[in-house]
Amino acid sequence: MISRRHLIATGAAALASAPALARPAVVTDATQLLPRSGPASPRIVICGGGWGGLSAAKYLRQQLPEAEVIVIERNPVFWSCPISNKWLIDVVDTNYLLHDMFAPARRHGYTLIQTEITAIERDKKLVRTAQGRIDYDYLILAGGIRNAYDVWFGDDRRAIETTRMSFPSAYIPNSEHVALKNKLKTFKGGTMVMTLPPPPHRCPPSPYERACVMAWHMKVNKIPGKIVILDPKTRIMPIGGGFRAAFEELYPDIIQHVPNAAVREVDPFNKRIKTSAGDFDFDDAVLMPPHQAADMVWYADLIAKNPEGKPTGWADIHPTMLHARSDDSVYVIGDAMGMISPQFGHYPKSGHVANYVGKIVATYLAQRVRKQEVKVLLPDNLCYMLVNGDPREAISVQFDYELMADGTVRQTQIDVDIRTPDLLEEDFKWAQRMYGDFLA
Numbered sequence: 001m002i003s004r005r006h007l008i009a010t011g012a013a014a015l016a017s018a019p020a021l022a023r024p025a026v027v028t029d030a031t032q033l034l035p036r037s038g039p040a041s042p043r044i045v046i047c048g049g050g051w052g053g054l055s056a057a058k059y060l061r062q063q064l065p066e067a068e069v070i071v072i073e074r075n076p077v078f079w080s081c082p083i084s085n086k087w088l089i090d091v092v093d094t095n096y097l098l099h100d101m102f103a104p105a106r107r108h109g110y111t112l113i114q115t116e117i118t119a120i121e122r123d124k125k126l127v128r129t130a131q132g133r134i135d136y137d138y139l140i141l142a143g144g145i146r147n148a149y150d151v152w153f154g155d156d157r158r159a160i161e162t163t164r165m166s167f168p169s170a171y172i173p174n175s176e177h178v179a180l181k182n183k184l185k186t187f188k189g190g191t192m193v194m195t196l197p198p199p200p201h202r203c204p205p206s207p208y209e210r211a212c213v214m215a216w217h218m219k220v221n222k223i224p225g226k227i228v229i230l231d232p233k234t235r236i237m238p239i240g241g242g243f244r245a246a247f248e249e250l251y252p253d254i255i256q257h258v259p260n261a262a263v264r265e266v267d268p269f270n271k272r273i274k275t276s277a278g279d280f281d282f283d284d285a286v287l288m289p290p291h292q293a294a295d296m297v298w299y300a301d302l303i304a305k306n307p308e309g310k311p312t313g314w315a316d317i318h319p320t321m322l323h324a325r326s327d328d329s330v331y332v333i334g335d336a337m338g339m340i341s342p343q344f345g346h347y348p349k350s351g352h353v354a355n356y357v358g359k360i361v362a363t364y365l366a367q368r369v370r371k372q373e374v375k376v377l378l379p380d381n382l383c384y385m386l387v388n389g390d391p392r393e394a395i396s397v398q399f400d401y402e403l404m405a406d407g408t409v410r411q412t413q414i415d416v417d418i419r420t421p422d423l424l425e426e427d428f429k430w431a432q433r434m435y436g437d438f439l440a
Contacts, residue, residue, distance in 0.1 A: 041066045042369055045127055045134055047117055047296050048142035049073030049101055050173075051082075051351040052334030055358030055438040056140055057110040063366035069110035070136075072129060076114060077101065078439065079173035082351040083431055085206060086386050088181050089213045096431075097174075099439050107440075117143075120300040122327055138365055139330045141302070141315070142358065143294030145202050145349070147172065148313065151290045152266050163268040167287040171202050180286065184214055189224040190283030193273060195263055198232045200314070200346040201291040202335050205397060208236060208243045209385040210286070215251040216389035226254050228282070230261035230275055239385060242395035242417035246387035291349075293336035300330065304338045314338035314346070319409060320376045322361055331364075333357045344411040348381045348399060355434055356380065376403055384427035393419035394427055 044060055046053045049071045060069045078099040086092050105112040119128040120139070127134045147169055153159040168176035168183075192214070196207045211227050218225055236243045236257060247255045261277035266287065273280045292313035297303060302324045304316035315332040316325050319340045324330045332338070334354035340347050347353045356379035367374045381399040386392065398414040416423065 041068060042137040042365075043068045043070065043135065044138045044140065044365065045136035046071045046140040046142055047120075047127060048140075048144060048294070048334070049075070049078065049112065050142060050144055050334065050354065051080075051434075051438065052354030052358040053140065053142035054078070054101070054104060055355045056142065056333060056362050058104060058108045058438055059359045059362035060365060061108045061110050063362055064369055065109075067365075067369070070113060070134060071105065071110055072113050072115060072117060072127065072134070073101065074114065074116045075173060077174075079177070080351070080431075080435075081171070081173060081177075081203070082434075083427075084170070084177055085209045085213050087177070088184055088210070089217050089389055091213075091386065091389070091392065099435065104439055117296050117299065120296060122300055122330065125329070137329065139300075140361060141294070141296050141300065141330065141332045141336060142334050142354070143296040144335045144354075145172065145291045146294050147288075148290040148292045152263065159266075159268060163266065163287050163289075166268060167285040169286060169288040171288060171291070183284065183286075184217055187218070187223060187225070187284060191281070192225060192227045193230060193280055193282035193285040193287075194227060195230045195266075195273065195285070195287050195289075196232060197288050197291045198262065200349060201288075202349045203351075203383070204348055205238050205243070205383055205385050207288065208239075209387065211255055212243070212246055212251070212385075212387040213389065215254040218254055219251060220389065225283075226256055227251075228280060229255065229257045230263065230273065230277070230280065231257060231259050232262040232276075234259055238397045238413060239395050239415045239417060241415065242387065242419060243385075245417065246395075246419065250388055291335075293332075293338075297332060297336050300324075302326065302330065302332065312338065320378075320403070320407070321364065321374065322357065331361045333361050341409040341411065343408065347379065347401075348383070350381055350383060351434065352381050352383065352430075353379050355438060358438070378403060378409060382430060384423055384430065386424060386427075387419050391421055392424050393421055394423035395419050396423050396426070 044067050046057055057069050057071050078101050080097045087097055115129040115131040117129055125136050149160040168179045170176040170180040211229055215227055258277050261275040263275055265274040271282050293315050297315045302315050304312045306312050315336050315338040317332050317338050322331050335349035360377045364374050378401040384394045384396045386394045396416045400412045402410045404410050
């Protein structure tokens with residue numbers, strides 16, 4: 001893992017501009033895109049081809065067809081983390097999560113480059129990749145999260161790699177998801193510990209859903225064991241009533257929820273965790289470390305700092321315009337986004353929000369390029385969580401947002417705690433609608 005100090009050292013903070021030429025394609029060599037020539041039109045580079053990045057790319061091409069839009073993504077296929085907990089117990093198959101990224105690139109006319117980002121030089125408006133450098137007029141960072149194992153282990157590479165390989169968190173696509181599914185299928189019994197990242201983290205209710213589907217698998221297959229959820233929060237949230245009912249009514253002998261259990265020390269070799277709620281030994285585990293903004297945000301030196309001057313781990317962005325506070329040519333969308341409101345903190349780090357914000361930033365950029373007034377737009381959020389495998393029942397949570405007179409954003413949260421099959425049907429309709437929006 002690259003140290004935060006090294007990442008920050010690679011950043012820069014000045015502006016420069018360059019002309020652009022639209023050239024939609026799917027390419028494998030970034031150097032083919034340089035140098036630029038021809039009539040001036042903006043080049044917009046999107047780092048990250050997930051829910052937010054692909055949404056921004058499609059809608060930029062629709063709203064700003066003269067722009068050259070380039071998506072840089074390291075993964076060869078699109079893997080959907082939303083719905084993946086259901087895949088763990090075969091409610092959906094792999095094809096439901098796995099999608100071709102080339103088809104939407106060709107269909108909508110943006111360029112897709114599959115390569116690793118190695119540095120971002122904002123003073124030169126350059127993104128450096130394993131296949132060459134790419135210059136930009138506007139940059140969108142949509143890299144999601146990083147697993148901040150260094151918060152637990154510092155620079156201890158052996159502990160980091162042992163934890164990652166033996167007790168994968170499965171919160172970043174996609175090999176860890178396969179490892180977790182294999183772990184579940186081969187689990188013979190004992191204590192399975194699950195650490196929850198401290199908030200904010202990716203998809204806040206999903207660790208509880210994961211515990212439910214794993215507990216259901218253990219229950220129906222009569223696997224002797226329990227799942228101990230080490231939760232740093234004071235209570236289950238969101239959808240606390242629904243998850244609590246599932247734990248107590250469906251899995252009372254399997255799931256043990258431990259609140260106020262902030263991780264103090266992890267020993268992956270001796271299978272022991274020390275927390276503020278006590279020490280726990282385990283036979284197996286799903287160890288979810290703290291989440292932070294993806295490495296690319298650190299490369300760009302755009303991490304916010306708290307009042308004490310320490311990095312928050314998340315991007316320093318304007319709460320409604322969504323560009324970096326220190327550089328309005330760079331936008332951050334999706335899970336890497338930082339503080340939005342003093343009332344609720346961060347937007348939920350979800351695929352739904354990433355999709356919505358990607359479309360918002362596409363609209364903002366179209367308005368800016370055309371010298372129009374940029375009008376504030378706000379997302380919403382919707383999450384469905386499977387809690388029972390037979391009958392298949394889900395609960396849900398909805399978040400709505402409103403711009404207040406003082407310019408701050410206010411959140412309204414609606415928990416649906418009663419588990420029903422109808423909510424699972426709504427979940428599949430939501431997923432098909434979302435896939436159809438940015439992958440079709």
